[in-house]
Amino acid sequence: MAEIIDVAVVGAGIIGLAVGWAVADGKRKVYVLEKNDSFGQETSSRNSQVVHAGLYYPKNSLKASTCVEGNRLLYEICASNGIAHRKLTKIVVAANDLEREKLEALLKNAAENGVGGLYLLTRQEVKRIEPNVEAVAALYVPSTGIIDVHGLMKFFLGKAKDKGAEVVYRAEVTGIAKERDGYSVTVQDSSGALTFFTRVLINCAGLNAGKVAAMAGIDLKKAGYRLHYCKGEYFSVGKGKSGLVKRLVYPVPLPEVTGAGIHVTLDLDGRMRLGPGVEYIREIEYTVDENKRHLFYEGVKRFLPALALNDLAPEMAGVRPKLQGPGERQKDFVIHHEEDKGLPGLINLVGIESPGLTASPAIAKMVGEIVNELL
Ligand SMILES: Cc1cc2nc3c(=O)[nH]c(=O)nc-3n(C[C@H](O)[C@H](O)[C@H](O)COP(=O)(O)OP(=O)(O)OC[C@H]3O[C@@H](n4cnc5c(N)ncnc54)[C@H](O)[C@@H]3O)c2cc1C
Incomplete structure (x- = not known):
């Protein structure tokens, strides 16, 4: 039997x-x-190793509720069990007045999701905490961090x-x-x-x-339940430029972009990487297309101008199991x-x-x- x-x-x-x-x-x-x-x-x-706060997900969604609760639980688990992590915090940066308005909408959504401690920074306040970052305003997110997955x-x-x-x-x-x-x-x-x-x-x-x-x-x-595969590639930034930022820096998410937009993350060793990109694929594979270096550079240089194209090197990729197909909500x-x-x-x-x-x-x-x- x-x-x-x-x-x-x-x-x-x-x-x-x-x-x-x-x-x-x-x-x-x-x-x-x-x-x-x-x-x-x-x-x-194959991910960014970021402990997210819960800014972007629709109110009353499982993504919002499990992210906000998971964020709290993860920090508790890490603290009581010696798991490496750093609550680095994050800023979401606005490049112009239109994006500043979007930051306000993001702040409202995040607050409705129960994300605490958020506030808006002026250009001068951004400069004070991140001298190399260009922004007209930013949303400061204290509960974002990184973790040894x-x-x-x-x-x-x-x-x-x-x-x-x-x-x-x-x-x-x-x-x-x-x-x-x-x-x-x-x-x-x-x-x-x-x-x-x-x-x-x-x-x-x-x-x-x-x-x-x-x-x-x-x-x-x-x-x-049909899944779509959505690849996210990363480029690493040479050690010499890793110190350009102290925290995670994200652009304001654009409606036509699936995901949070190409952003700057740091790992537990202080190494900087850019990504992940967004590309729907048919078969699962993890190559990084070196020709996309320009795309990643362009995505970030407007808020981190001290970065040079040559600082970027292909690193790795992950694949998202997405229920949403291209162009869907x-x-x-x-x-x-x-x-x-x-x-x-x-x-x-x-x-x-x-x-x-x-x-x-x-x-x-x-x-x-x-x-x-x-x-
Ligand atoms: C590019 C990228 C960046 C991300 N960044 C973040 C981030 O910063 N923060 C965050 O919170 N989340 C992030 N995520 C999401 C996060 O990585 C995933 O939600 C999470 O890892 C999913 O875990 P899982 O166990 O469901 O999947 P997996 O880790 O894929 O595990 C599924 C397991 O099932 C096994 N399996 C499959 N089929 C079978 C079978 N028939 N029999 C037996 N075993 C099977 C597989 O081998 C695999 O080990 C990111 C994802 C991607 C792709």
């Missing part, structure tokens, strides 16, 4: 690991299944294991069949295919979340128990793009609450 477990989590990125921690309780049999050799080898290690994933992994979850690598979920009171799950590992039964199945498969949902019987078109995270689609016990997490890293502890908490009602 096939093995019977309580909860199977598909994917060991930051979301699957945090969810593994939230659903394990020392008594339940929990598997976290990962197709790669280790945890966090996909989107969770690998360290955070190791923390979630350790906590999940401490509570009895088993994290299994080289275990690709290749088949899901609905049974009475649960799902039979087929996993391909080095020794071949094996099948087990789980009462609850949680899909945290990142870029593959649409495919896994479809395997479980979801009609992607009807549910609106912003779409929210899907975090959903699929009982209403005739699939009780199946929880889908689809479209977990930015701010998924920031939101991870809040998302895990939400999923933990759903599972507590089911088991």
Whole structure:
């Protein structure tokens, strides 16, 4: 007879690991299944490592609520568990009066989302804190920071294991069949295919979340779960120029741009990088097109004129699992128990793009609450 477990989590990125921690309780049999050799080898290690504040997301969206709660929880988790992070703060800069008006709208939206401590800076105030930045005004965001994402994933992994979850690598979920009171799950590992039964199945498969949902019987078109791949490339800035800014600097987001616009981030070693860009792609790949150097430079030079084209070098890329296709309006995270689609016990997490890293502890908490009602 096939093995019977309580909860199977598909994917060991930051979301699957945090969810593994939230659903394990020392008594339940929990598997976290990962197709790669280790945890966090996909989107969770290809991002800006920014703890976002929650400025941009529509009021009452899951993105807004989980980002604001996740921001608070992450700083608490980091402080009590020695995870490297720095609350660097951020400014969103306006290049002209029209953009200044947009900053005011951003401030209003962020305040409605519950983001605290924001205020507008004049040109002189910007110059005082960031002498190399040109702006007519800026929005100061005290709760933005950067974090050691690998360290955070190791923390979630350790906590999940401490509570009895088993994290299994080289275990690709290749088949899901609905049974009475649960799902039979087929996993391909080095020794071949094996099948087990789980009462609850949680899909945290990142870029593959649409495919896994479809395997479980979801009609992607009807549910609106079809994912689009959206690549974000980064250029690093030579060490000599890293000291040009002390905090993260973002432009005012433009309506035609998907994402926050090309911005300046710093890592925990103080290295500066520009990005991420926005490009919809058909197949997942992570090359960085050196020819885009100009584009990145132009995007940033208007607020950081001391930067030179030659300071930029191609660095890395990540791919966003986006529910919104090119030109479509912003779409929210899907975090959903699929009982209403005739699939009780199946929880889908689809479209977990930015701010998924920031939101991870809040998302895990939400999923933990759903599972507590089911088991
Ligand atoms: C360019 C870029 C910049 C970003 N910057 C930020 C930022 O600064 N701050 C922020 O908060 N967020 C940011 N994000 C978003 C954040 O990185 C993601 O929301 C988060 O990493 C998603 O984690 P995940 O666990 O859902 O996905 P992943 O890390 O992709 O994990 C999914 C896992 O599922 C596994 N898997 C897939 N299919 C199967 C299967 N069939 N069987 C078994 N395993 C499977 C994969 O191998 C993978 O390990 C950024 C994203 C991108 C692309």
